[in-house]
Amino acid sequence: MYVAAVDMKILKNKELDVLLDQYEERFGEDFIEFNYADFHRHGEKCAAQVYKETLEKALLDDKPYHIESKRYSFFDH
Numbered sequence: 001m002y003v004a005a006v007d008m009k010i011l012k013n014k015e016l017d018v019l020l021d022q023y024e025e026r027f028g029e030d031f032i033e034f035n036y037a038d039f040h041r042h043g044e045k046c047a048a049q050v051y052k053e054t055l056e057k058a059l060l061d062d063k064p065y066h067i068e069s070k071r072y073s074f075f076d077h
Helices: 005-011 014-027 047-061
Strands: none
16 A cells, blocks of 8 residues: 555654554554555545544543454455
8 A cells, every 4th residue: 555655754653653552552452554445634634643543532532443444345456
């Protein structure tokens, strides 16, 4: 998957790694992997920012985040 530079800056940030580690420690599972099928740009927020905020909200609410991923629902190439 090609990842836009604006999203890559957030996805490869150490802060996100810390949040992902906290999620795994707290809930005993990995947070859903980033993909554009499940996380979309909202206004000025890029898809990776939406992803990060979803992760932060799960930690803040102390509830694991579960969705049925649309990652393999369609072919886009």
